Amino acid sequence: MHISISSKCVGCGACSAINPEVFEINRNFAVVNSANICGNEESCIDAAIECPVNAINIYEN
Template identity: 80%
Template structure:
């Protein structure tokens, strides 16, 4: 699984609240830690669903 953040991100922190292992907020923008995606796939998908501006892109 690949997870990326688009420029639509507003740094709200919803993704890091759902999945703090993978998503971190840095200077009002979410960054992805790819090393923790494996094993956290479900909460990556949950974060993408809950992102208010649909800035999280998930690909297999």
């Protein structure tokens, strides 16, 4: 699984509240800690669903 954050991110913090292992807010923008995706896939998908501006893009590989 690969995750990217689009420029639509408004830094609301919803993703990091759901999945702090993978998502972190830095200067009002979400940053992905790719090393922690493995084992947290379900909550990555939850975060993508909850993102109010659909800024979280998930790619299966």
